[in-house]
Amino acid sequence: MRQNIIKLPSFFKSHFLFRYIVLGLLVRYVIGLFTYWPPDISVWYKTSLNILNGNGIYGRGYFSYPPVWGYCLTFFVFIGSLFVNPYSFGEYLKQQLITSPKFQFLWKTPILISELLVGYILYRIVLDFTKDIRKAQGAFLMWYLNPFVFFINAVVGQFSSLCLLFLLLSLCFLLEQCFFLAGITLMFGIMTKLFPIYFLPLELGLIISLSHKQTKLLFFNIFLFFIGLLIAGGVILLPLIINHHFENFYWCLLGVRQSYTGGIGGFSLYFLRHIPNLEKIVIFLQKYPQKIIFFQNIAILFGLTILFSLIIFSKKKDFIKCFTFGSIFTLILVYLFTPLVQPQYLIWIFPFLIISILKWDHLLSHWLNILTYAALLFNLSILGPWKCLLPLAHSLKVLDAEKIFNITQDYINFPGLFHVLLREDFLMISSTLGVISLCYLLIYSLKQIVSFTYNK
Amino acid sequence: MKKELYYIFLLWFFLSCLGGFIVCKISFPIIIKTIFVYHDKKNIIEYTIQNRRNYVQKVKLILLKINSKNRNVYIYYDPNYELFEIDKQKVLAIINFLKTEFRIRRYLSQIEIINADNLKKFLLDNDTPKSSILIVPTGAFPNNIYSIYHNLVKPWVKKGGILIWTTSCFGYYSAFKKDSLLRNSLHPQKLGEIYFWGTNIINYQSRYEKGIFKSKIGAILSLEYPFLYRGVNIKKEKLLNGKTLGYIQNSTTSVGVIPLGEGKIIIFGGFIPRIKYSHVIAIDISKIISSGVLNGDIKVYKKYKLAPYESINDKIILPAKDEYLLYIFQDSEEASFYERIYIKGR
Numbered sequence: 001m002r003q004n005i006i007k008l009p010s011f012f013k014s015h016f017l018f019r020y021i022v023l024g025l026l027v028r029y030v031i032g033l034f035t036y037w038p039p040d041i042s043v044w045y046k047t048s049l050n051i052l053n054g055n056g057i058y059g060r061g062y063f064s065y066p067p068v069w070g071y072c073l074t075f076f077v078f079i080g081s082l083f084v085n086p087y088s089f090g091e092y093l094k095q096q097l098i099t100s101p102k103f104q105f106l107w108k109t110p111i112l113i114s115e116l117l118v119g120y121i122l123y124r125i126v127l128d129f130t131k132d133i134r135k136a137q138g139a140f141l142m143w144y145l146n147p148f149v150f151f152i153n154a155v156v157g158q159f160s161s162l163c164l165l166f167l168l169l170s171l172c173f174l175l176e177q178c179f180f181l182a183g184i185t186l187m188f189g190i191m192t193k194l195f196p197i198y199f200l201p202l203e204l205g206l207i208i209s210l211s212h213k214q215t216k217l218l219f220f221n222i223f224l225f226f227i228g229l230l231i232a233g234g235v236i237l238l239p240l241i242i243n244h245h246f247e248n249f250y251w252c253l254l255g256v257r258q259s260y261t262g263g264i265g266g267f268s269l270y271f272l273r274h275i276p277n278l279e280k281i282v283i284f285l286q287k288y289p290q291k292i293i294f295f296q297n298i299a300i301l302f303g304l305t306i307l308f309s310l311i312i313f314s315k316k317k318d319f320i321k322c323f324t325f326g327s328i329f330t331l332i333l334v335y336l337f338t339p340l341v342q343p344q345y346l347i348w349i350f351p352f353l354i355i356s357i358l359k360w361d362h363l364l365s366h367w368l369n370i371l372t373y374a375a376l377l378f379n380l381s382i383l384g385p386w387k388c389l390l391p392l393a394h395s396l397k398v399l400d401a402e403k404i405f406n407i408t409q410d411y412i413n414f415p416g417l418f419h420v421l422l423r424e425d426f427l428m429i430s431s432t433l434g435v436i437s438l439c440y441l442l443i444y445s446l447k448q449i450v451s452f453t454y455n456k
Numbered sequence: 457m458k459k460e461l462y463y464i465f466l467l468w469f470f471l472s473c474l475g476g477f478i479v480c481k482i483s484f485p486i487i488i489k490t491i492f493v494y495h496d497k498k499n500i501i502e503y504t505i506q507n508r509r510n511y512v513q514k515v516k517l518i519l520l521k522i523n524s525k526n527r528n529v530y531i532y533y534d535p536n537y538e539l540f541e542i543d544k545q546k547v548l549a550i551i552n553f554l555k556t557e558f559r560i561r562r563y564l565s566q567i568e569i570i571n572a573d574n575l576k577k578f579l580l581d582n583d584t585p586k587s588s589i590l591i592v593p594t595g596a597f598p599n600n601i602y603s604i605y606h607n608l609v610k611p612w613v614k615k616g617g618i619l620i621w622t623t624s625c626f627g628y629y630s631a632f633k634k635d636s637l638l639r640n641s642l643h644p645q646k647l648g649e650i651y652f653w654g655t656n657i658i659n660y661q662s663r664y665e666k667g668i669f670k671s672k673i674g675a676i677l678s679l680e681y682p683f684l685y686r687g688v689n690i691k692k693e694k695l696l697n698g699k700t701l702g703y704i705q706n707s708t709t710s711v712g713v714i715p716l717g718e719g720k721i722i723i724f725g726g727f728i729p730r731i732k733y734s735h736v737i738a739i740d741i742s743k744i745i746s747s748g749v750l751n752g753d754i755k756v757y758k759k760y761k762l763a764p765y766e767s768i769n770d771k772i773i774l775p776a777k778d779e780y781l782l783y784i785f786q787d788s789e790e791a792s793f794y795e796r797i798y799i800k801g802r
Contacts, residue, residue, distance in 0.1 A: 049790035054484045059792070061556045071475030072468075078478045085511035087788070110471070117464050124460060162468075169465055176458050185465060188472070239476035248559070251552065 016137050017123065021116060024144050028154040032108045033101040034392035037156040038383060042097045044107050044157070045090050048077040052086050058240075058248035066191040067236060067249065068166075069159045072110045080106040093401055096387075098394045107157060114161040115153040119144045121168050122351050126358050129320050135358045142354045148372040149347050151379065155388055158344040163192040167199060168351060171323055174206050179221045183228020191236045195348070198334050201304040202326045205311030206319065264292070264339040266378070267346060267438060271431035276418055289339075296337045303333040307449065314453040320359070321452050325445040327352045332442040336435070343375035346434070353441070364444075367437045374434035381426030384411040485509045486762070486793040488784055499774035499801040501782065507762035514787035515760045518676060519772055522752035522781045524586070525798065526565045527618065529558070529745065530578060531591045532598075534571040538631040538639065540595030541624035541726065546734045550593040550622065553738035561746040561794040572598035579608045585615035585719060589745060593622045593737075595726075596629035603630040603642040607651050614717025618750055622724045622737050625658055625686040627651060652716060657692040659708040661685055663727050667703020667710045674701050674711070676757055677743045678787065680736050681710050685727035688712030701744065711740065713750070720750065739789075746794065748781040755780070759787075777801040 047063045047070065050056070057063050057070035077086070080102065089103035119140045127136035143149060152158050166189035173182035186203060189196035207225055211218035240246045264270040264285075272278040285292055307329055311322055331349050335341045350368065357364045386404045393399035416425040490503040507513045531551055539547060551569060558567055570578055578584055579601055590612075601608040613619050627648025632639045649656050666682040673679075679702055687708040690700055702711030702725070710725040722744065728734055744750060756772055774780060779800050786793040 046790055049788075050792070051479065052482065052485075053786070053788070053790055053792040054482045055560055055790070055792045056479055059556065059560055060790070061553055067476070068472050071472045071479065073475070074478050075471050075475035078475075078482070082510070087511065114468075121461070121464070165464070165468070169461060172461055173465075176461065178458070181462075181465065184469075188468070235473070236476070239480045242480050248556065251555070 016133075017120070017140055020141065020144060025112065025116070028108075028112050028150070029105070032112065032154040032157070033104045034395065035155045035388045036099060036104060036391055037158075038096065038387045038390070040156065040158070041090075041099055044073065045097060045099055045103065048073060048089065048103070048107070049086055051077060052081050056240075056243055056245045056248065058245055058252040061248070061252050064252050065193060066253065067240060068188055068192040069162060071236075071239070072159075072162065073107060076106045076109055093390075093394065094405060096390065096405075098390050098401075101391065101395055104157075104391065108154070111153050111157055111159055111161055114159075114165045115149065116144070118161055118165050118168060118351060121165070121172065122354060125168075125172065126355060129355065129359055139354050139358055142357075142368075143351060146350060146372055148343075148376045148379075149350065151376060152344045152347055156344065156379070159192065160344050160347055163189050163196065164348050164351065166192060167196045167348075170196070170199070170203065171206075171327065174203055174210070175319060175323060177210060177221075179207060179224040180228040183225040183230075184232040187229045187232035187236070191233070195334070195345075198300065198304065198330055199327070201308040202311070202322075202330050205308045205326070206322055208312045209314070209317055209319065209322065265427075265431065266341040267335055267343060267375070267431060267434045268338050268341040269336050269435065270339055271435045274424065274428040274431050276428075292339050296339065299337040300334055304330065307333075310449050310453045314449075318452045321448060324352050324355050324359070325448040328356070328441060328445040329449065332438050332445070336438060336442065343378045343430075343434070346371050346375045349441070360448075364441075367441055370433055370437045374430040374437065377426055378430035378434065381423045381430065384408050384423070386411070483508065484793050485513055486515060486786055488795055490782070490797060492799060494802050499777070499799075500771055501774065501799065502769070502771045503784075504767055504769050505760060505762065505784070506767040507765055510764045512764065513762045515762060515784060515793075516676065516787050517756070517758045517760070517782070517784045518747065518754050519756035519774075520748045520752040520781045520783065521755050521775070521778050522748055523779075524751050526563065527587055527589045527745075528566040528568070529554075529563075529589045529591065530575075531567070531569050531593065532572075532575050533569050533594060534575075534598060536633050537572055537594070537598050538596065538629075538634060540629045540631065542593070542595045542728055546728050546731055547593050549731050549734035550591075550738050553735045554591070554741060557739055557742035558746070560792060561742055562796070563742065563746040572600055576600050576608065579612045582615070585612050585617035589618045589620065589750075591620045591622070591741065594631065595624035596631035597627070599630045599632050599638075599642060602627070602644075604644050604647070605642065610652055610716070613652075613719035613721060616718040618720055618722070620722045620724075620741055620744075622726070622741070623728060624726045625660075626721070626723050626726075628686075652721070653692075653696060653714065655692065657689055657696070657714060658686050658723075659684070659689045659706065661687065661706065661708060661725075664729070665705070667705045667708070667725075669704045671700040671702060671704055671709065673699065673749055673754070674703065676754065677701075677747055677749070678789075679703075679711060679740045679743060681724055681733070681740045683725035683727040683729075683733075684708040684710055685725045686723075687725040688714065688723050699749075701749070702740075711744075722750070746796070747783050747785075748796070752781065774799065774801045 043062050050059045051074050057067055063070055084102050090097050090099035122143050123136045123140040126139035153161055166185050170182045170185040173185060186196060207221050211221050240249045265273045307326060328349060353368050386407050389399060390401060390404055393401040393404055414422040416422040418425050485508055487506050488503055490501055493500045493502060505515055533547055555567060597609060628645055630642045649658055661684040663685050665684045667684055682703050684705060687710050690707050690709055693712045693714055696714050698712055698714040700709045700712055702709045713720050713722050755775055760768055782797040784795045
């Protein structure tokens with residue numbers, strides 16, 4: 001028994017990733033506790049207080065995502081509320097909510113755990129695919145030390161990593177031929193952020209390919225997959241049904257979005273709105289939101305149908321390539337035709353891009369770098385980087401919060417070279433670079449899928 | 457690898473399920489028990505308020521002498537008609553957030569959205585004035601009920617209807633269908649106020665002008681809407697026996713109530729710079745309606761600060777043999793505890 005207790009830490013200590021994980025978590029917590037992303041913070045703060053007051057996740061309509069992230073938030077915030085007064089989680093300064101490091105700790109912990117687990121899964125996938133431990137270690141480090149991944153998880157605290165984790169789990173279970181669990185984890189992904197629903201054609205294509213044209217086996221596998229999806233959906237929605245919050249959930253997902261959405265731009269084809277003179281065309285399109293949504297759905301449906309057909313009719317069954325390039329193709333297709341794509345969505349592509357860099361084409365690392373810095377620039381130029389430091393200024397008093405407000409205001413009003421404002425110049429440069437990279441990667445991934453479809 | 461995937465999946469499955477379980481099990485942070493006693497020819501309400509959390513909670517209690525119970529709420533919105541000084545997203549935000557706020561406050565009356573055609577029928581129906589509240593978040597009445605030629609709103613309010621106006625200048629615009637050629641031709645403009653009260657009651661302020669001082673009722677209900685842009689003139693409001701609910705500055709209030717016949721009109725400052733303020737307006741409207749201040753006057757007001765798990769016993773002696781509403785609520789923006797108790801004195 002004593003031996004076992006000593007053995008466990010020594011196993012971890014001897015693992016190559018151990019010191020990176022410890023150091024990485026330490027840096028993330030040190031920075032993450034004193035930084036936040038002002039546009040998002042009030043949603044998590046108000047949702048948390050509403051949950052603790054018994055209003056549920058959707059009670060007041062601040063939370064407009066499917067419930068899985070809400071459940072994870074509930075778990076951590078509830079544990080925190082047993083030790084700390086939740087009303088001390090934040091306070092308002094000049095109408096700006098500033099949350100305390102205690103709250104940052106509670107809310108960012110599940111995100112940092114997911115980020116770490118994504119890195120670990122990536123490590124295992126590359127190890128399985130390449131049988132090269134160095135490449136596997138490289139994959140982990142490329143993910144975990146990526147500045148944009150760090151910024152999105154530790155500073156912004158976006159829960160995309162959690163959703164990405166479920167998606168990766170689902171795809172891995174599929175390759176391991178655990179179709180039931182693949183269905184369950186995919187539904188967990190869908191119920192975290194709706195995005196993974198676009199992976200259904202890819203996953204169905206993979207199931208068909210993996211079933212080796214045996215009709216009975218194919219139907220059985222598809223049945224298992226859908227049963228997994230349905231059971232997970234039921235389990236996730238059960239608390240909302242028991243609590244009579246299903247109606248709230250429905251309108252929060254649709255009603256709140258209907259009220260708040262309408263923006264276009266970012267890392268999609270509508271990036272044109274960030275370019276002078278072209279913005280008018282896009283603003284004209286914005287007047288017809290239903291046409292934009294119709295065009296988006298048709299384009300995505302068309303692209304996914306092509307992907308599905310290519311996978312099921314491929315002569316050479318290369319599941320690893322299907323998995324990697326199919327995922328890149330799906331994600332980029334969805335991004336390009338969605339009216340508004342915020343930069344945090346780009347971290348979804350990174351694991352698949354890292355796999356393809358380490359397994360097939362190291363030149364793709366340039367595109368990964370461009371996407372990383374373009375996304376970072378886009379995010380930081382929205383409000384400037386200084387406002388992220390408000391918790392640091394407020395809790396440790398090492399900075400003057402008043403000065404941060406003034407610097408941010410000066411930055412927002414600073415004149416630009418191509419636009420009236422400098423920040424619009426930054427948005428234009430970063431989104432143009434990002435969308436060019438995405439277009440290249442879309443064509444590249446399609447080429448890869450087509451090449452193994454027609455090559456025996 | 458398979459084994460590790462299982463562990464990772466199980467970890468998140470367990471966390472999510474536990475979170476879902478906690479969501480189901482979290483109870484309201486405050487409970488109240490009331491007993492109505494008739495003793496020595498006095499009507500007494502004895503109550504116990506208990507904090508069920510390990511942190512301090514603030515609770516407010518008001519007793520109102522009321523003349524009517526809950527009314528049904530109707531919100532006017534017609535996507536085919538013009539909007540003034542507001543966009544579609546902000547109107548939808550007001551509507552959506554109103555629904556949730558009423559649900560949380562357990563205001564169980566009917567809440568319905570009506571279009572321009574149904575609004576006309578609604579205003580012409582003699583049963584609706586005394587049982588309904590009409591909310592107009594669109595910045596204008598539609599032209600089938602209100603223009604320089606006709607006004608169906610005023611008779612409805614005079615018969616006992618309650619109207620809540622949230623956006624732009626009250627009665628200034630008359631909205632037409634978006635494809636109509638007559639657009640912008642029949643706005644009553646500043647005459648709109650005179651149609652209703654025979655005098656101008658709106659103070660014109662700059663857009664971002666905010667009230668600084670809280671009115672008494674506004675402080676009790678913690679109303680937050682601050683803009684005075686097209687707010688009510690307090691002096692005129694007092695002359696017309698109105699009530700000040702919002703913030704005050706420059707003789708203007710951000711939320712004012714002005715009686716008209718048997719009914720009343722509640723006017724907000726009218727400026728909604730961001731969607732955040734749609735939410736603020738929705739919260740304030742739900743506070744005003746569910747607290748009962750539109751149906752009566754506050755007779756008793758008490759404030760409690762409850763230590764962790766503390767219980768407080770207290771009582772109120774009812775002033776007369778009338779109908780009362782006892783409204784107890786948690787003093788927090790994220791509150792969940794709202795209790796409405798109707799009492800009839802012997």
